[in-house]
Amino acid sequence: MTRGDRKKSTQKPRRDIYQEVTDRILELLDWGVAPWRQPIKRAGQADGMPKSFSTGKNYRGINVFLLAMTSWAHGYESDYWATFNQISRQKGNVKKGEKSTLVVFWKQAATKDRESGEEITIPVLRHYNVFNAEQCEGVVAPDQQPVEEPTELFVPIEEADRIVTSYPAGPVVQHTGSAAMYLPSIDTVRIAAPDRFETRESYYATLFHELAHSTGHKSRLNRDLGEKVSPFGSPDYSKEELVAEMGSAFLCAAAGISPPTIEQSAAYIDGWRKKLKDDKKLVVQAAGQGQRAADLIRGVMAGVNSPDPSSS
Secondary structure (H helix, E strand, O other), X not given: OOHHHHHHHHOOOOOOHHHHHHHHHHHHXXXXXXXXXXXXXXXXXXXXXXXXXXXXXXXXXXXXXXHHHHHHXXXXXXXXXXXXXXXXXXXXXXXOOOOOEEEEXXXXXXXXXXXXXXXXXXXXXXEEEEEEHHHEEOXXXXXXXXXXXXXXXXXXXXXXXXXXXXXXXXXXXXXXXXXXXXXXXXXXXXXXXXXHEOXXXXXXXXXXXXXXXXXXXXXXXXXXOOOOOOOOOOHHHHHHHHHHHHHHHHHHHHHOOXXXXXXXHHHHHHHHHHHOOOOXXXXXXXXXXXXXXXXXXXXXXXXXXXXXXXXX
16 A cells, blocks of 8 residues: 555545435435424524624525525524534533534635636535524523513313314323424324414414324324325325324314314415326315324314225
């Protein structure tokens, strides 16, 4: 082995930042974390736009997508992000076990033109890793400052609440974060606290949607959800979203809160129908599966582990 060969063998493989960004986006979409509706109010002074902790400026370009989607996936309340060094300079530290998020930016680099030999500058893609303010200790972001907000006591809608609590052998429901999702791998619904929603009706409509997803678990109607949600926008994801929203619409009707929610459901259902090229048969099938989901949650059918005739 020559000296040149030894030098080459010890060099670390060059990072492909483009591929890392692409992989991260695909990973987030595979989790099914792209928000389909957002009736949940932001906490404090947060407006949902990712910001630099050190400058206060909004992130731009692909970074907005990367950071916003990561916040959605993990339920971060703060919009502010910082590097490890920036946090250290603020006398803070990153919590043990927390993972960073990739951020990219363009930097002008000086070089020489290969043909003319003239000094030129070219844009070069650079990267760094950041942490959300909620992943840190000893630092307080601007939107984490206490804000005096009028507190309005959440008053449950009696019939809607009865439907939720009477779901036979239903999933665990955790009120946490600022998102709503069903995690089939642990049979758990995670949803923001009821008083974080714009209206009582939107809280129950969102919870009904996630509970309808849970009926597809292998221990119930077995819609083959697998261990994680199908990739966002895929046919399987679209079909399951139709089923869940149909189920939510039926449950809202049963709870007597249909008028305030039906327009939103109709627009949402139509959006997914168009994703699947206006497949009228699919909508009918989804309605049948949505009805079975609603009936199972209400406890008016046996249905557990039995095949769905509308899916054939």
